[in-house]
Amino acid sequence: MFDELTSRLETVFKKLRGYGKLTEQNMRDSLREVRRALLEADVNYKVAKDFVSRVEEEALGREVLKSLTPGQQVIGVVHEELIRLLGEKATGLKPSSKPPAVILIVGLQGSGKTTFTTKLAVHLRRKGAKPMVVAADLKRPAAIEQLKILADSVNVRALVPEKGESVLEAGPRAVAEASETGHDWVLFDTAGRMHVDEEMMSELSQLKELVSPHEILLVLDGMTGQDAVNVASAFEKTLDFDGAVLTKLDGDARGGAALSLRAVTGKPIKFVSVGEKLDALEVFHPDRMASRILGMGDIVSLVEKAGQAVDAERALEMERKLSEADFTLEDFLEQLKEVKKMGPIQDLVEMIPGFGKMKRAGLSLDENALVRVEAVINSMTPRERLNPTIIDGSRRKRIAKGSGSSVQEVNKVLKQFFHIQKLLRQMKRGRRKGLSFLPF
Amino acid sequence: MLSRLRAGLRRTRDSLLSGIGRILSGRADSEEVMIDQMEEFLLSADVGVSTSEKLAQKLRTHLREGGAGAGPDLLALMKKEILDVMKRPLAESAPGGRPHVTLVVGVNGSGKTTTVGKLAKYYADRGEKVLIACSDTFRAAAGEQLEVWAKRAGVDIVRQKSGADAASVAYDGAEAGLARAASVVLVDTAGRLHTKVNLMEELKKIRKVLARKIEGSPQEVLLVLDASTGQNALIQAREFGSCMGVTGIALTKLDGTAKGGVVVAIASELDIPVKFLGVGESLEDLVEFDPIEFADALLSEENSPSPLS
Numbered sequence: 001m002f003d004e005l006t007s008r009l010e011t012v013f014k015k016l017r018g019y020g021k022l023t024e025q026n027m028r029d030s031l032r033e034v035r036r037a038l039l040e041a042d043v044n045y046k047v048a049k050d051f052v053s054r055v056e057e058e059a060l061g062r063e064v065l066k067s068l069t070p071g072q073q074v075i076g077v078v079h080e081e082l083i084r085l086l087g088e089k090a091t092g093l094k095p096s097s098k099p100p101a102v103i104l105i106v107g108l109q110g111s112g113k114t115t116f117t118t119k120l121a122v123h124l125r126r127k128g129a130k131p132m133v134v135a136a137d138l139k140r141p142a143a144i145e146q147l148k149i150l151a152d153s154v155n156v157r158a159l160v161p162e163k164g165e166s167v168l169e170a171g172p173r174a175v176a177e178a179s180e181t182g183h184d185w186v187l188f189d190t191a192g193r194m195h196v197d198e199e200m201m202s203e204l205s206q207l208k209e210l211v212s213p214h215e216i217l218l219v220l221d222g223m224t225g226q227d228a229v230n231v232a233s234a235f236e237k238t239l240d241f242d243g244a245v246l247t248k249l250d251g252d253a254r255g256g257a258a259l260s261l262r263a264v265t266g267k268p269i270k271f272v273s274v275g276e277k278l279d280a281l282e283v284f285h286p287d288r289m290a291s292r293i294l295g296m297g298d299i300v301s302l303v304e305k306a307g308q309a310v311d312a313e314r315a316l317e318m319e320r321k322l323s324e325a326d327f328t329l330e331d332f333l334e335q336l337k338e339v340k341k342m343g344p345i346q347d348l349v350e351m352i353p354g355f356g357k358m359k360r361a362g363l364s365l366d367e368n369a370l371v372r373v374e375a376v377i378n379s380m381t382p383r384e385r386l387n388p389t390i391i392d393g394s395r396r397k398r399i400a401k402g403s404g405s406s407v408q409e410v411n412k413v414l415k416q417f418f419h420i421q422k423l424l425r426q427m428k429r430g431r432r433k434g435l436s437f438l439p440f
Numbered sequence: 441m442l443s444r445l446r447a448g449l450r451r452t453r454d455s456l457l458s459g460i461g462r463i464l465s466g467r468a469d470s471e472e473v474m475i476d477q478m479e480e481f482l483l484s485a486d487v488g489v490s491t492s493e494k495l496a497q498k499l500r501t502h503l504r505e506g507g508a509g510a511g512p513d514l515l516a517l518m519k520k521e522i523l524d525v526m527k528r529p530l531a532e533s534a535p536g537g538r539p540h541v542t543l544v545v546g547v548n549g550s551g552k553t554t555t556v557g558k559l560a561k562y563y564a565d566r567g568e569k570v571l572i573a574c575s576d577t578f579r580a581a582a583g584e585q586l587e588v589w590a591k592r593a594g595v596d597i598v599r600q601k602s603g604a605d606a607a608s609v610a611y612d613g614a615e616a617g618l619a620r621a622a623s624v625v626l627v628d629t630a631g632r633l634h635t636k637v638n639l640m641e642e643l644k645k646i647r648k649v650l651a652r653k654i655e656g657s658p659q660e661v662l663l664v665l666d667a668s669t670g671q672n673a674l675i676q677a678r679e680f681g682s683c684m685g686v687t688g689i690a691l692t693k694l695d696g697t698a699k700g701g702v703v704v705a706i707a708s709e710l711d712i713p714v715k716f717l718g719v720g721e722s723l724e725d726l727v728e729f730d731p732i733e734f735a736d737a738l739l740s741e742e743n744s745p746s747p748l749s
Contacts, residue, residue, distance in 0.1 A: 036489055042670030045483040109693065109721075110549025110666060139721075141588030142581040149580035149602075194696040221549065225486040225670020230697040248548060251633035253672040276548075276578075 024060070031056055034078065041254035042225045047085075047263040055081050085259050086286035091243065091268045093215060099184035102175060102211045106204060106239065107219035108231060109192030112247035114143065116219050116273050117189040118150040119281040124185050125156070126279075132157040132183040134174040136167045136207070137191035139200075147189050154278055157183065167191075167203065171211045188213075195234030205238055216241040217270065220257055222249040228257035229264045236265045243270035246284070250274040327421055329385040333377045336370055372405060376413045379403040388414060464514040471503050478518070485701030488671050491708050495521055519735050525708045527731040539571070539617045541625045541650055541657035543610075544690075545643060545680055546664035548631030551692035553582060555664050555718055556628040557589025558726035562716075563624045564595055571622040573613025574599035575606040575646060576630040586628055592723050596620065606630065610646045614653035627658065634679035643684055662715065664690045667700035677706045691729070692718035 031052050038048040059077045093103075103120070105113050114137070121131040133151050135158060137143035144160055151158035159177060161170035171188065178186045190207070193200035208216070218241045220228060235241055244261055249272050258269055269284045377385065379402030384391050391399070391414065400407045463481055468474035475496050482492035498521050503509060507517070542559065546552050556572060563570045572590050574597060576582035583599045590597035598613045610627050617625040629646065632639035650657045663686045665673050680686050691700050691714055703714050714729040 039483060039489050040671055042486075042672070045480050108668070108696065110551055112549055140585070142585035145581035145584050146579070153580075194693070196696055221666070221668070223547070223666075223669050223672040225668060225673075225698075225702065226484050227486070227668040227696070227698040228670075231668070234697075248633065251547070251635045251672070252675060256670065 027056065027059065038256065038259070042223075042228075042256035042260075044226055044229045044256075044260035044263065047229075047260050050263070051081060051085060051259075082259075083287050085262055087262055087268045088286060090283050090285045091270055092283050093270065094242070096184070096214050100175060100178040100186045101184065101214035102186045102188065104188045104190060104204070104208065104211070104213045104216045104239075105219060105245075106190050106216060106235060106241065107192060108194065108221070109140070111192065111219045111221045112273060113137075113192060113219045114147050114150065114189050115276065115278075116245055116247060116271075116281075117147065117187050118154060118156070118278055119273060120271070121151065121156045121185075121187055122154050122278050123281050129185050130183050131185035131187060132159060132174075132178055132181075133187045133189060134159045134170065135161065136170065136188045138167055139191040139193075143189075143191065150278065157181075168206055168210060171207050175211050186211075195231050195238075201234075201238045208239060215243065218244045218267075219273075220244055220246055220261060222246045222255050222257060222272075223251070223253040224257040226260075228260045232261045232265045232267075236267070241265075241267060243268045245269070245271045245273060247273040250280070327424055329377055329380065329388055329417055330382075332417055332420070333374060333385070336374055372403075372409065373413050373416075375403040376400075376405055376410055388417065460515065460518075464518070465510055471500075471509070475500050475503075482701065485699035486670050486673075486705075487701035488674065488705040491525075491705040494708070522704060523731055523735040525704055526714070526734060537655040537657065539622045539625045539654065539657075540659050541614065541617070541627065541654055542660040542662055543627045543629065543647065543650065543658040543684070544662050544664060545629050545684060545686070546631060547633050547676060550631065550664045550666045550669075551690075551718060552576075552631060552664045553585050553589065553628055554721070555662075555690050555692060555716070555726065556586065556626050557593060558718065558723055559626055559716070560590060560593035560595045561723045562726055563626075564593055568624045569620070569622045570595040570624045570626065571613065571617045571620060572597040573609055573616075573625060573627045575609045575613070575627050577602055577604045577606050577609060578630040582628075582630065589723075596622070606642055607645045607649045611649045611653060614650055614657070618654065625654075625657075634676050634683075640679070640683045647684060660688060661686050662688050662690050663712070664692060665700075665703070666698075667691050667694045668696065668698035669702060671702065671705075673702040674705055674709065677710050677712055681710060681712060686712055688713055688715035690714075690716040690718060690726075694718060695720045695725075 034055070035048050035052045038051060039045060043051070055077050058081065105117050105120070107113050117133050121133050124131040133147060133156055135144040135147045137147070138161060148158045148160060159170070159174045161167065165173075167190075174186055174188075178184075188207070188211070190204065191200070193204070195201065216239050218232065218235050218239075220231065224231070232244070244265075244267055246255065246258055246269055249255055261267070262269065269286075272282045272284050274280045274282060376399060379399045380388075380391070384395065384399075391410075396407050396410045399410050403410075460478075460481060463474060463477045468477060478499055479492050479496040482495055483489065487495070495518065499514070499517065502514075502517055508514065544552050544556050544559075553576065560570045560572055570593070572586060572595060574583045574586045576586070577600060580602070583602065587597055587599070596616070598609065598616045600609050600612070606629065613625055613627055616622070627646070627650070629643065630639075632643070634640065647658065647661075661680075661684045663677060663680050665676065669676070677686065677689070689703060689706065689712055691703055694700055694717055706712055707714070714734075717727050717729055719725045719727060
């Protein structure tokens with residue numbers, strides 16, 4: 001999701017690493033690039049400006065540690081500051097003391113409230129709670145049906161306003177019903193509204209008065225640009241919400257809105273909603289996100305995800321192979337199969353450290369490409385898979401025929417494989433003392 | 441209609457132009473500071489780094505060449521530059537056969553279905569016989585939503601069960617369009633992120649099916665873009681463009697504080713024109729895009745406080 005930003009920062013840092021000595025001039029140049037990268041990631045221009053000047057202050061004021069190059073130190077500072085800006089630690093929902101706990105889900109039109117509401121219900125139920133959802137969007141045509149269908153599909157009780165009943169009437173009724181039926185969480189899916197629509201905003205404050213929510217969550221489209229600060233501050237003023245949810249981060253949006261929102265309101269980002277599957281909800285981890293931005297990969301999330309699909313032993317083995325670079329085509333094939341089990345490829349690959357680089361070096365992965373790669377590798381003999389250097393012209397022709405592809409395709413697979421092998425070796429060598437977690 | 445556009449755009453220009461008069465008044469400490477402020481001003485409107493830099497550079501060149509140093513002349517210059525970008529020759533939609541088919545695409549939540557409803561009303565008001573095909577068979581209750589809009593606009597709608605093949609609904613739509621002698625067919629599609637390869641393939645299939653049924657169709661592929669979208673909109677336009685050959689953009693939700701400035705970047709880098717603006721939630725809140733109106737409305741003198749200032 002932060003591909004572009006990551007690639008920009010990588011370029012900047014590569015330059016920085018090249019400097020033996022950090023002068024005010026070369027640092028200023030680099031920081032200008034950092035600012036540019038943040039702007040292209042839709043971070044608010046004032047936030048970006050502040051961010052850069054804070055990094056500069058920090059980095060210049062710091063004594064250079066012996067084990068680090070000045071460049072590495074700046075990178076370290078950018079990383080720390082990003083985490084600071086995103087919020088130090090993950091914050092899920094506040095624990096509720098007296099059920100039913102009401103959650104108001106608010107936001108602009110099309111930000112993804114209804115889908116998130118259902119996902120949150122699934123998330124809560126997985127933790128052993130008994131949630132119900134309330135359709136409080138009487139404005140958009142068929143919004144109520146949408147929530148009802150989604151809730152039904154995951155067997156969650158959906159309360160729908162009766163004909164002629166207003167949101168302000170249905171709200172308290174829903175809470176009363178929840179206490180009777182033993183539902184401990186009540187999630188209100190409210191109508192999308194423009195933050196400048198005074199009438200609609202005041203409806204929300206009235207609803208807030210009536211149902212005294214445990215939490216109010218602002219849902220924000222992860223692709224939002226500079227306007228994120230206006231939206232966030234308007235909702236903060238009217239409702240004083242408790243936290244935010246970023247949606248649609250499964251695309252290539254760079255998510256700078258996350259940084260803007262934090263900077264303007266100081267509210268934590270609590271969840272990240274990725275994908276249309278109703279279990280695709282993640283608790284927001286600032287540190288992981290910062291690493292992702294810097295191209296350091298999100299190995300923790302990857303391992304967690306893998307844990308759900310791959311058995312631990314194999315994962316360990318895979319990890320060992322990745323780090324030792326005795327990585328063969330057999331491993332490549334096996335890994336592709338495991339990866340396929342874990343879910344949409346695009347979501348996964350960007351968690352791999354250094355993957356940004358591989359992708360930009362021409363390794364593209366879509367699900368169909370995987371099938372073709374698999375076919376090519378399957379058409380090799382075991383010996384070829386262990387030692388691909390023996391694959392000459394005539395072997396290539398045979399493999400192409402066997403896999404129903406072309407020699408070019410076979411060449412491409414081999415090239416990609418050698419490339420990955422090389423990168424893995426580089427990564428291994430790249431581990432230095434000091435900042436050994438940095439893959440560059 | 442103009443007043444509606446103005447009202448919708450007023451906030452746009454409020455925020456886009458917060459203090460443009462002040463910036464260009466020549467009161468800044470130096471010309472470089474003024475140029476920097478101008479650039480930031482454009483950045484704050486989502487115009488994007490490259491395009492903002494380009495426009496700021498024009499300002500710099502103008503000042504270097506001894507052009508007027510302050511006030512209305514500079515404003516006129518910026519207006520002209522934005523206008524130059526926005527009104528490049530449009531890629532004319534292919535004539536094609538009848539009915540005229542518009543395929544509406546975009547990411548989730550950008551406002552496709554609402555825009556289709558408004559477009560139906562727009563064409564119906566102009567005496568066209570409109571038919572809507574609901575190819576969004578994925579999102580829960582999308583069909584019901586569109587049906588409400590069709591009823592409001594007083595036009596026919598073709599849909600299938602949820603989960604049906606999207607291309608087959610498009611086929612039905614084209615067939616019904618021919619059979620009922622419709623002059624305009626609007627095809628609503630499910631929202632999809634441009635990074636999902638298989639969903640983009642589905643769009644191509646819809647396109648193919650339409651072309652097979654009605655020669656030269658879809659004559660228009662409209663990308664619906666939420667005005668609050670930042671620089672990702674540029675990537676969206678590029679991806680949908682290379683996959684589908686987008687012929688125009690409908691910019692929605694201009695009734696908030698969003699600036700929608702990214703369309704300037706899109707016009708500048710991809711030559712995709714804006715065709716419609718969505719300026720509210722009712723059926724009539726769709727206006728044709730007029731670059732002169734847009735640039736004028738964008739660059740007018742009004743201030744709005746920014747939460748960060």
